Amino acid sequence: MSSSPRVSNSSPQAAPATPPVVTPMGWMHTARFLTTAAQLHHLPAMDTPEIAFVGRSNAGKSTCINTLTQQKQLAFASKKPGRTQHINLFALGKQGITDAVLADLPGYGYAAVAKMDKLRWQQVMANYLVSRENLMGIVMMCDPRHGLTELDDILLEVIRPRVEQGLKFLIILTKADKLTRAEQAKALSIARLQAGGGEVRLFSALKKQGVDEVAQLLWDWTHPKEGVPVPAPAKPPEDEPEALDE
Numbered sequence: 001m002s003s004s005p006r007v008s009n010s011s012p013q014a015a016p017a018t019p020p021v022v023t024p025m026g027w028m029h030t031a032r033f034l035t036t037a038a039q040l041h042h043l044p045a046m047d048t049p050e051i052a053f054v055g056r057s058n059a060g061k062s063t064c065i066n067t068l069t070q071q072k073q074l075a076f077a078s079k080k081p082g083r084t085q086h087i088n089l090f091a092l093g094k095q096g097i098t099d100a101v102l103a104d105l106p107g108y109g110y111a112a113v114a115k116m117d118k119l120r121w122q123q124v125m126a127n128y129l130v131s132r133e134n135l136m137g138i139v140m141m142c143d144p145r146h147g148l149t150e151l152d153d154i155l156l157e158v159i160r161p162r163v164e165q166g167l168k169f170l171i172i173l174t175k176a177d178k179l180t181r182a183e184q185a186k187a188l189s190i191a192r193l194q195a196g197g198g199e200v201r202l203f204s205a206l207k208k209q210g211v212d213e214v215a216q217l218l219w220d221w222t223h224p225k226e227g228v229p230v231p232a233p234a235k236p237p238e239d240e241p242e243a244l245d246e
């Protein structure tokens with residue numbers, strides 16, 4: 001006599017079919033290199049939400065990206081000879097499914113770059129910030145000991161129309177371990193005034209300060225709750241945007 005086959009999912013011990021819990025930090029750690037491009041039209045058109053990291057050279061951008069993604073060499077790929085003036089894209093998402101893209105833009109204001117190269121590059125970058133359609137947020141790295149520089153201010157002007165249309169914006173005050181508590185509080189309040197309604201966070205790669213908060217914010221940006229409208233798509237610029245020059 002044959003017994004009836006077991007139906008495995010009727011067992012009380014069967015594992016529930018819920019997806020694994022994804023934490024913002026775990027999500028950041030899935031970062032993987034996607035592509036690199038010297039010109040805007042070489043970037044793949046994508047409909048995945050993209051967040052750009054910008055900042056003056058030496059502001060701590062590479063260290064911040066590597067700390068957030070917990071991958072020592074990821075953003076330093078952007079510092080390899082030949083790639084310093086490229087836009088480098090990194091994919092984020094569990095199980096190989098990309099649900100957000102990080103764009104590492106070259107540091108600006110580096111003195112040892114030939115003037116013509118600088119101008120050409122700044123135009124590429126300004127075009128990217130104004131016209132990249134899936135760009136939904138910008139993270140600006142700033143060393144609070146120097147504050148926002150003139151180049152940072154020009155960049156803020158370039159992106160202002162998109163921020164007014166709903167583009168997310170965050171200023172990360174890097175190297176916070178170099179400041180006293182009072183200096184941190186002062187830097188925060190100054191940057192909040194300059195961020196024009198955007199977010200500001202203190203960050204230290206050395207002390208791991210601000211890491212969870214920034215990961216959570218980027219997660220929230222790219223995984224909006226249902227019913228929250230996503231920012232309007234970019235309109236192509238009517239005029240060439242102003243170059244970021246010193």
Ligand code: GDP
Pocket residue numbers: 055056057058059060061062063064107141174175176177178203204205206207
């Ligand atoms: P980038 O040019 O903006 O990519 O800057 P880097 O990430 O290369 O950092 C510039 C310098 O600042 C390096 O010497 C880093 O070690 C240092 N740095 C970056 N982040 C921190 C930080 O959180 N604390 C301290 N004390 N130094 C940092």
